[in-house]
Amino acid sequence: MKPAVISAEPARTLVSPRSSVLVGLIGRSIQLSRTPAMHEAEGRAQGIAYVYRLIDADLMGDPAPSISELVRFVEYFGFSGFNVTFPYKQEILPLLDKLSDAARVVGAVNTVVLKDGLRFGHNTDCWGFAESFRRDMAGVSLDRVVQFGAGGAGAAVAYALIKLGVKELAIVDSQPERAERLADRLNTAANAAVRAATNIEAAVAAADGLVNTTPVGMAQCPGMPFPGDLLASHQWVAEIVYFPRETELLRHARRLGCRVLPGMGMAIGQATRAFELFTGRMTDMAAMARHFEAQA
Numbered sequence: 466m467k468p469a470v471i472s473a474e475p476a477r478t479l480v481s482p483r484s485s486v487l488v489g490l491i492g493r494s495i496q497l498s499r500t501p502a503m504h505e506a507e508g509r510a511q512g513i514a515y516v517y518r519l520i521d522a523d524l525m526g527d528p529a530p531s532i533s534e535l536v537r538f539v540e541y542f543g544f545s546g547f548n549v550t551f552p553y554k555q556e557i558l559p560l561l562d563k564l565s566d567a568a569r570v571v572g573a574v575n576t577v578v579l580k581d582g583l584r585f586g587h588n589t590d591c592w593g594f595a596e597s598f599r600r601d602m603a604g605v606s607l608d609r610v611v612q613f614g615a616g617g618a619g620a621a622v623a624y625a626l627i628k629l630g631v632k633e634l635a636i637v638d639s640q641p642e643r644a645e646r647l648a649d650r651l652n653t654a655a656n657a658a659v660r661a662a663t664n665i666e667a668a669v670a671a672a673d674g675l676v677n678t679t680p681v682g683m684a685q686c687p688g689m690p691f692p693g694d695l696l697a698s699h700q701w702v703a704e705i706v707y708f709p710r711e712t713e714l715l716r717h718a719r720r721l722g723c724r725v726l727p728g729m730g731m732a733i734g735q736a737t738r739a740f741e742l743f744t745g746r747m748t749d750m751a752a753m754a755r756h757f758e759a760q761a
Contacts, residue, residue, distance in 0.1 A: 468586065469563045480545075480580060480745040485514040487543060488743050491535050492550035493523045494685060497708050499760050500548060503736045506756035507748055515744075520547070532556050536577075536584070546578040546743050551680065554617025561586040570654045571624045572647075573617035576739045587742055590621035593734025595629055596750065598703065602726050605701045606673035611635045611662065613690040614678035615644040618705055622678045622731075623647060627657045635662040635672070637691075639679075665691050674701040682712030689714045698722040707732045733757050 486508065490500055501517040508515020520539065522529040530538075532553045539547050549557055554573040558564075561574065562583040568574045574586035610631045612623055615638035626634055634651075636659065638644035644661035651659045662668040669675065669691060681690045683706050693714075696702070702718040707728035711719075718725050737753045740746075 468558070468561045468569075480578065480742070482745040483513065483545065483743075486545045486743055487516045487518075488546050488548070489518040489520045489539060489544060490548045490550060491520045491522070491532070491539070491553060493521065493529070493552060495519055495521050495550060496524075497684060498550075499708070499732070499757060500736055502760050503733070503753050503756040504740055504743075506759065507740055507752055508744075510752065511744075511746055511748070513744060513746070533560055536560055540579060544579060546576065548739055549575050549577060551617070555620075558586070560584065567591045567621075567624065570650070571620045572650060573620045575617070575621070575735060576742055578742050587739075588621050589735040589738035589742070590618055590731065591625045591628070592738050593736070594622050594705065594731040595625040596734045597730025598625070598629055598726060600750075601730060602701065602703070602724065605724060607631045609633045609635070609672050610674045610676065611637060611668045611672040612676045612678060613637050613681075615640070615647045615661075616678070619678035620647055620650075622676060622705060623651060623659065624655065626676070627651060627655050627659070632658060634659045635668045636660070637662050637665055637668060666695055669695040672700060674703065676703040676705075677712075677714055678705050680706070682706040682709075682714055684708055687713060689717065693717045696721060696723065701725065704728040705731050729757060 504517040505515050563585050565587045568586045568588040571588050576587040576589050578585040607630050615636050636644040641663055648659040648661045651657050677690050679690050680686045681688050698721045701724040703726035704715055705728040706712050715725050733753045737750050740748050
């Protein structure tokens with residue numbers, strides 16, 4: 466049975482304001498995540514007994530537990546909710562009872578609220594990327610954009626780009642069929658001009674801007690998602706990888722004179738909205754950004 470859809474209400478209305486919160490992050494190879502420190506610092510600032518734990522499947526034996534086992538684990542120990550990251554953002558969907566509008570369209574979830582025995586799935590990556598882009602990339606051309614990656618994070622960013630007003634979006638993925646499925650879903654649900662692309666050189670040459678939503682550039686996955694000599698100085702570049710803060714792609718783009726958007730903006734934005742969902746209390750990106758910078 467498909468999860469029901471929950472309306473796109475303000476995040477703080479999903480739960481009553483809480484004075485104590487136990488949440489976590491489910492994923493693999495997540496020990497370098499800055500999310501726990503951001504959440505706990507904001508919890509302290511608001512007088513909440515706030516605990517955020519890393520639930521790293523890579524540290525739980527071989528074979529690693531399944532996502533369903535991990536979800537049962539956090540429910541058993543009374544978690545208020547949890548964030549989800551690679552590689553579970555799409556795999557978790559069948560385990561949820563209700564989805565937000567964004568999570569349904571995107572087909573990926575990064576935040577789950579546990580309430581009254583139900584699992585409510587949200588996608589705060591969409592809002593986080595869009596808000597970061599609006600703040601720091603105002604005025605760039607959105608006529609033609611190429612995005613690398615069609616996984617869970619890529620699906621959220623693609624939806625955000627459409628909402629930002631991108632006219633034509635080309636998606637490149639190491640699994641072309643995955644890019645095709647995402648393009649079909651977005652074209653149907655959002656009435657957008659999205660296509661899967663396999664000719665990287667042509668896609669980059671035609672683009673006003675480029676977005677990397679793949680893991681390439683992370684500390685454990687160095688490099689660039691496409692050959693650097695394809696990039697031109699008139700193009701803008703956005704990244705969602707935030708550790709390291711400046712990826713090889715961003716360094717190369719800066720050297721060329723491209724306008725760039727680092728990945729920490731999306732990380733801060735998604736954490737802001739997730740905090741509101743978990744606690745029922747308001748916060749803002751400025752507060753979360755201060756907590757993020759304190760870890761530098």
